[in-house]
Amino acid sequence: MEKESIGRLVLTLTIIGIISALTLAFVYQWTTPYIKEHQAVAQEKAVFNVLPGAEKFEEVTKNGHTFYEGYNNAGSRVGVAYIATGGGFQGQIELMIGVNLNEEKIYGISILTHSETPGLGARITEDAYKSNFVNKPFGDYTVVKREAAEQTEVEAISGATISSEKVTTIIENAVSTIQSAYGGGM
Known part of the structure; x- marks a missing residue:
């Protein structure tokens, strides 16, 4: 009798596992197009957010990287956006x-995704932090724990210096990638 009840238990759990897996696969397949559409809309919004004056953009590939060239209504390129x-x-x-x-x-930055600590590192998404990079000249930046006094200084987020430093490094690398692809100029 005990072997019979163990067999039923195993069979029941197996059936539940298979049904759960199939349900999860179905939901994944059903939601994937919606998720991709949402990501595309968020990405398009980010391009226009970081390229002031752009009315349209074109996706181009250079040196194996994808860039977004923003154009105004007259057809002049106003800048280049890049996902780093x-x-x-x-x-x-x-x-x-x-x-x-x-x-x-740098015209500006927009944080697309992150998994930083809520209330600390997640503050990289706040306008107060992102404004550190608005109209910032290219260069090597120094993260400081006080108000930035020089153009090459970036004010760290209190309690999240590492996140501030990491974002700064990502930005420096992105600028280098863009300059390399575009030969240092437009």
Whole structure:
């Protein structure tokens, strides 16, 4: 009798496991197009957010990287956006950076995804932190734990210096990648 009840238990759990797996697979297949559509909309919004004056953009590939060239209504290129990824304090940080290569400055950044600590490192998404990079000239940046006094200084988030440093490194690497692909100018 005990072998019979163990057999039923194993069979029941197996059936429940199979039904759960099939349900999960179905839900994944059903939601994937919606998730991708949402990501595409968020990405498009980020391009326009980091390229002021852009009315449209084109996706181009150079040196194996995908860039988004923003154009105004007259058809002139106003800047280049790029999705950069790097390690943060808790996990990967993915951001969009927009630059003006003629003036060698950063228009701005938009954090696309991150897994930083809520209330600390997650503050990288706040406008107060992102404003550190608005119209910032290209260069090597120093993260400081006080108000930034120099153009090459970036004010750290209190309690999240590592996240601040990681975002700064991602931005420096992104600028280097963009300059390499575009030959240092537009």
